[in-house]
Amino acid sequence: AQSVAQPEDQVNVAEGNPLTVKCTYSVSGNPYLFWYVQYPNRGLQFLLKYITGDNLVKGSYGFEAEFNKSQTSFHLKKPSALVSDSALYFCAVRDNTGGSYIPTFGRGTSLIVHP
Amino acid sequence: ETGVTQSPTHLIKTRGQQVTLRCSSQSGHNTVSWYQQALGQGPQFIFQYYREEENGRGNFPPRFSGLQFPNYSSELNVNALELDDSALYLCASSLGEGGEQYFGPGTRLTVT
Numbered sequence: 594a595q596s597v598a599q600p601e602d603q604v605n606v607a608e609g610n611p612l613t614v615k616c617t618y619s620v621s622g623n624p625y626l627f628w629y630v631q632y633p634n635r636g637l638q639f640l641l642k643y644i645t646g647d648n649l650v651k652g653s654y655g656f657e658a659e660f661n662k663s664q665t666s667f668h669l670k671k672p673s674a675l676v677s678d679s680a681l682y683f684c685a686v687r688d689n690t691g692g693s694y695i696p697t698f699g700r701g702t703s704l705i706v707h708p
Numbered sequence: 709e710t711g712v713t714q715s716p717t718h719l720i721k722t723r724g725q726q727v728t729l730r731c732s733s734q735s736g737h738n739t740v741s742w743y744q745q746a747l748g749q750g751p752q753f754i755f756q757y758y759r760e761e762e763n764g765r766g767n768f769p770p771r772f773s774g775l776q777f778p779n780y781s782s783e784l785n786v787n788a789l790e791l792d793d794s795a796l797y798l799c800a801s802s803l804g805e806g807g808e809q810y811f812g813p814g815t816r817l818t819v820t
Contacts (some may be wrong), residue, residue, distance in 0.1 A: 597750075629811075636712070636798055636811035637751070683750050694805045695764050698743075698750030 595620040597686050599699035606674045607707050614669040614682050614702045622690025626667040628658055631681040631701070640682075643667060644689070654678070674706045712801050712812035720818045721789050729784040729815045731799030739763075739805055740782040742774060743798040745814070751798055757782055758805050786817075794819045 596619045606612045618624055625644050629637040641652025648660045658669045669682060681703050687696040713732045721727050733740050739758045743751035753766035757776035771787040780801070786793055796816050800809035 634813070636714075636813045637800075639808060639810070642808070685750075694756060695753050695766060698752070700748070700750050 595624075595686055595688050595697045597684050597697050597699040599682075599684055599702045601702050602700075603703045603705065605705050605707065608676050609673050612671050612674045612678070612704065612706070614684075614704060616667045616669065616684035616699060617665050618667060618684070618686040619665060620686055620688040620690075622688045624667075625687040625689050625696075626658075626660065627685040627687075627696070628652065628656070628667075628669050629683045629685065629698075631683065637683060640669070674704075676706045676708055679704055679706045712799060712810050714797075714799050714812040714815050716815060717813070718816045718818075720820065723789055723791060723819055725789050726785065726787045727789060727817060729786075729797050729799075729817070731782045731784070731801075731812060733780045733782070733799075733801030734810050737801035737803050737807075737810070738780050739802045739807065740776055740780065741800045741802070741809060742782070742784045743800065744768075744793075745796040745798055746792075747795070754784070756805065763805055789819045791819050793817065 598617045627642045628640040643650045643660045651657045681701045683701050684699045685696045715730045741756040742754040745751045755765040760776045773785045776782045796814045798814045800811045802809045
């Protein structure tokens with residue numbers, strides 16, 4: 594079985610400050626990890642993914658995420674937040690072992706960036 | 709290159725009715741996945757279609773069914789609608805079963 598936890602329902606940060614949105618996961622085999630962003634009344638937009646290799650993954654719009662195998666975490670980060678980053682963020686995991694392509698999403702974290 | 713499109717945008721149905729939602733995949737993509745996103749929740753995987761065959765299914769009852777057509781567009785059918793079926797239904801297309809998924813804007817279904 595696989596699961597994702599996003600422990601914070603909401604994250605508040607001032608514009609210009611660094612932001613972190615937390616994600617921890619559980620899979621039996623090797624994880625594929627993803628971050629998506631969802632704006633109101635829109636579908637999900639892909640931000641970045643980790644499959645293998647470098648633990649620091651760089652993605653769209655200046656976002657990056659750090660894969661930590663020992664802590665089973667994949668936190669999303671950005672050095673300097675923008676008001677336009679305010680949205681709903683979803684972490685997802687897929688077990689890459691056994692040929693399963695079914696992803697599991699977290700419940701989402703609402704990021705609010707204050708001017 | 710056109711993105712993933714879904715129709716209709718919004719839909720209101722009565723309990724017990726049937727509904728069909730449609731999805732056109734991104735150009736060049738041969739795989740379509742459907743998700744249900746209830747209010748305040750993350751998307752839940754319903755099923756995936758690859759080359760017109762169902763290829764993976766989440767924990768949804770048989771009254772959720774689908775089709776994929778030769779042009780790789782897809783339909784999601786839900787029979788005997790229940791109040792709990794009210795949700796945003798998302799379609800995502802990809803190149804291959806494990807490819808990066810591109811999501812459509814969703815169809816908001818309300819069951820009364």
